[in-house]
Amino acid sequence: MVLDRETFLLVDDDPVFCRVLAQALTRRGFQVDVAQTAAEALAAALQRVPTCAVVDLRLGEDSGLPLVQRLLALRETMRIVVLTGYASIATAVEAIKLGAVHYLAKPADADEILAALGCQEANTEVVPPAHPTSVKRLEWEHLQRVLKAHGGNISATARALRMHRRTLQRKLGKRPSKE
Template sequence: MTDTDQPRFLVVDDDPTFTRVLSRALTRRGYSVTVARSAEEAGRLLEQWVPDLVSVDLKMEGASGLRLIPVLRAASADMRILVLTGYASIVTAVEAIKLGATNYLPKPADADQILAALAQNEGDADTEVEAQPMSVDRLEWEHIQKVLTEHDGNISATARALGMHRRTLQRKLLKRPVKR
């Protein structure tokens, strides 16, 4: 399926524009790139081909990228796995790392940032601590993500736990989170 002399890179993302741009950039950098549009498709690819590096989108049609991490980790303990998402939250970052991801990066990110995150082996104690606390909107987003995770992604159960209408919760989840 790929040239064995090149590092194998699997991009798991349902955004065709993003995957096309990232695939080209990684190919120019010497990687053999394969794209899967869902966690399920990526799981099927693993039956015949094991990548060295993986970029996994968190929110896709079908299973979440979080559900794919243990499957990837089972295929190879040495695989480097990056969760890349436009829906970043503290809860999903923690869960991704607990499940075996190497790193976690919010979108937008370019090929150089993705490769740097995959190459990073240790944490950085000199990381800047934000001077301002999170906004109320961001705190709400984080809390919703925490409760959603506690209910295994079940929207109805999460809405009940939060005391809000299911459709209201769905509308909130469709919006991109505020940065701060």
């Protein structure tokens, strides 16, 4: 499938990620509109209805899932990828039910996103990993996500995880275990 390279809507509350991805997409021929909230995204989409969109699952305190439906109401042929640092089976299923064509876990680069947007059919050649991700690796990734969500504040992260601050510091001081 050849994608219409006219318009692309990028919705993510991380300004650095938005800037980097927007530059990469612009270099590939897209006209990119960037929004950091659902309200900004809808306003941008009403000005210029995009052909493709990337919507972050978490936009601040809000979910990006309702935005998927609203964007598809503007153009039912819009191809939307939901991108998240908080991947779960439940949210992946819900995103696809709402009309997203794909669901990617962060970090994802422009090539991965464009490949996801271009997929027409499911890839039956995907091979499941030989070994599941280790519990230590999953724990480390979860700690990093929660820490990022709390702006790097160790004390706030420890409270959110119901963990002693020193225990959290010790766990964060370790390198991530290999998958």
